[in-house]
């Protein structure tokens with residue numbers, strides 16, 4: 001197997017407009033580079049945390065006009081690192097966007113795109129409620145891409161709750177899985193660490209989850225705690241609650257070691273029962 005690498009996760013408090021976020025994210029990406037990171041990731045909604053739906057639709061841009069894309073292409077070239085732009089809102093038509101991740105190679109080329117599949121339409125306690133599907137159109141394709149150190153599977157935030165997607169990515173060859181997020185405080189406190197560790201353990205893959213933190217426009221609060229998890233489920237780094245960067249040295253052989261000990265990915269069984277059996281293969285496989 002190829003030698004190891006250093007991963008760097010950016011944790012930030014995105015504002016509602018692109019300009020300050022480009023500055024914030026760029027500073028933190030450069031900090032990650034200064035700490036030796038070869039693969040640097042930013043959270044979901046790196047471009048804006050805009051709670052107002054009409055304003056979000058107004059500010060979202062199609063790919064050809066989105067200011068974050070040239071900024072991140074430049075950052076990839078400047079740092080010579082692989083770069084995951086966790087997500088930005090890409091305008092699809094007058095009434096909808098895609099919540100899209102972009103993977104840049106060190107030459108600044110976009111080598112993969114992923115549109116968040118599962119929409120966060122939930123009602124929490126104390127009237128905290130979300131209807132992501134009113135502004136965003138869900139993706140329909142699981143996406144993997146090849147890094148120099150092995151295959152990457154891409155997911156976003158609420159996708160974390162859908163184990164069948166992670167299994168499909170692992171069966172499609174993913175050894176590392178990204179989960180850029182903007183988790184709510186109450187659901188983060190209750191579920192974030194255990195779900196990320198579970199996805200890593202179930203798939204025998206490294207999980208990289210860069211997160212939004214702090215208080216955003218109109219009092220929206222996010223959980224933080226960007227996490228790097230090993231295929232055995234160990235938390236290698238936790239970003240706490242403040243903006244910053246976390247890093248860890250990643251040894252890809254740990255994937256084979258975990259899967260060698262517990263070959264659960266190869267132990268699927270067909271079974272009959274009360275509902276449809278979840279899909280077991282990545283799209284296109």
Ligand SMILES: O=C(O)CNC(=O)[C@H](CS)NC(=O)CCC(=O)C(=O)O
Pocket residue numbers: 044045049050051120130131132157158161182183184187188220
């Ligand atoms: O709404 C915002 O402004 C920012 N949040 C997001 O963009 C997304 C979709 S609304 N958040 C999540 O998916 C949180 C999931 C989550 O917290 C969970 O699964 O518990």
